[in-house]
Amino acid sequence: MDARAIIAKIRDKAVPTSDELRWFATGLADGTVTDAQAGAFAMAVLLNGLGEEGRVALTRSMRDTGRVLDWDLPGPVVDKHSTGGIGDCVSLLLAPALAACGAYVPMISGRGLGHTGGTLDKLEAIPGFRTGLSEEALRAQVGNLGxxxxxxxxDLAPADRRLYGIRDISGTVESIDLITASILSKKLAAGLEGLVLDVKxxxxxxxxxxxRAEALARALVSTAQGAGCMTSALITDMDQPLATAAGNALEVIEVMETLTGSSVNSALWDLTCALGGEALALGGLAADVEDGTGRIEQALESGAAAELFGKMVAAQGGPxxxxxxxxxxxxxxxVMREVPALDDGYIASIDCEALGLAVVHLGGxxxxxxxxxxxxxxxSDLIGLGEEIGAGVPLAMVHAATDEAAEAAVKAVQAAYRVGTSVLDEQPLIRKRIS
Structure with missing residues (x-):
């Protein structure tokens, strides 16, 4: 087969066969497909799509380019995935909370993509924390700690490892088909029995x-369920940052404040409990979602999740x-700089993508x-939607490596906030459930 012919097919709005997509995925994994061809493929898929059948075929093909794990454990193997947002550090709370409830969570995560932060980057802000474990070490840790x-x-979905990097630098991150194949090729390769998705x-x-969010949620749920993994999705709000911080160490601080109860972020807490309730219900550890949510709350309140988080950090090389x-x-x-508001009023809208890009340009x-x-x-200290503000009152605090970077970030954050004269109606954190 020929990569050029497959790319041309998608360019001309035809769907490659399953065999062609399997060949292309194998070529991504073994280097037969060049970077230029991978980028052209990604752009063609972004523009013209693959359709449901092609999306499933690409997902399975990417999964099968590497090893697919299986487990023999006394409880269900479950996981959660977020499509990415600003201040979204739920994974750091949820993995140990699920483990405290009897689930086993081999959470395979990613790095920052585009304007959004990555779970691995956040964890690597902890000195010594290792995100690269051998399969033997992964199995041992999940078996011992949960x-x-x-x-x-x-050797786990190597085609995705290649395509993930190409998407980040080629302007093709937003493709529903590529997002679906990327997320699920790794998750299905991890041998999951249940998966809950947080679609921002x-x-x-x-x-x-x-x-668009609902289209992605439905694509993810139908593809995963078609592959035999019990799956549900929550569509959640990202018109404002989930945490009050955006940046790797700063988000870990917020996680630790919430885990230890020193300063609980209610949005982080509520979403962690909602997603955890879904996962426990899917895995059969809770009678229903409401029961599962209560179990996650108890794991957080009791300190059991914090204790397991500490054990996980130590097991993976951290303090x-x-x-x-x-x-x-x-x-x-x-360097730290306050970001003064330019007007009096109420926060009417926040360009969260601009906030994420400000963090990227700071070096985060x-x-x-x-x-x-x-x-x-x-x-840090990001003001949320609907909050009253006065001119000169801080919208946020910038943490920077240099004065020049700090000043640029101050201007970017000011431009990201729009101040109005009336109070907004509160938006729900969870907009819709898809199952």
């Missing part, structure tokens, strides 16, 4: 409209006393493949 958060190994919708999401001494263990930026994300991430930079 959870691990890791990068996909080289709003200014900070890849899917900015309700219609053994991280839960007790996390304020001393995380890196801090040398990647502009090019291979860029080194600065874990200490970002934004």
């Amino acid at each position: 959870c691990a958060i890791v990068a996909a190994s080289a 919708c709003g200014s900070g999401a890849f899917m900015k409209t309700p219609e 053994a006393d991280f839960v007790e001494r996390w304020p001393d263990r995380l890196p801090a930026s040398p 994300g990647r502009l090019r493949d291979g860029d080194k991430v600065n874990p200490s930079v970002g934004l």
Whole structure:
């Protein structure tokens, strides 16, 4: 077969056969397909799509380019995935909370993509934390602790590893077909019995409209269920940051405040419990979603989730006393600047994508493949929608490596906020459930 012919087929709005997509996925994994061809393929799929049959075929083909795990454990193997947003650090709370409830969570996560942060980048802000585990180490840790958060190994959906990087630098991140194949090829390769999806919708999401978010949620659920994995999805709000921080170490701080109860972020708490309730119900550890939600709340309130998080950090190379001494263990930026509001009024809208890009330009994300991430930079104390503000009152705090970077970020954050004269109606955190 020929990569050019397959790309041309999609360019001309035809759908390649399952065999052609399997060949292309194999070529992504073994290098037969060049970077230029991978980029052209991604752009053609973004523009013309693959349809449901082609999407399922690509997902399975990418999964099968590597090893597919199976498990023999005394409880269900479940996981959660978010399509990405600003201040979305739920995974760090949810994995240990699920494990505390008797689930087994081999959470295979990704790095920052476009304007959104990545779970692996957040965890690597913890000194010594290793996200690259061998299959043997992953199996041992999940069996002993109940959870691990890791990068996909080289032999787990290797086609996605290649295509993921190409999407980030070629302007093709938003494709529903590519998002679906990317997420599910890794998740299905992890041998899951249940999967809950957090599909973001709003200014900070890849899917900015309700219609696009629902289309993605339905594509993910139908594809995963068609492959034999019990799956549901929540469409959640991303018209404002989920946490009050955006940036790797800063989000870990917010996670630790919530886990330890020193300063609980209600949005993070509520969404963690809702997603966890879905996962426990899918895995048969709860009678229904409401029962599962209550179990996750108890795991957080009792400190069981915090204890397991600390054990996970230690097992993956981080400080053994991280839960007790996390304020001393995380890196801090040398430059901090308040972002003064320019007008009096109420926060009418937030361009969350612009906030995410501000973090990227501070060094907290990647502009090019291979860029080194600065874990200490970002934004904290972000004001939310509907809050009253006065001119000169801080919208946020910038954490930067240099004065120049800080000043640029101040201007970017000011431009991202629009102040109005009336109070907005409160938007629901969870917009819709898809099952």
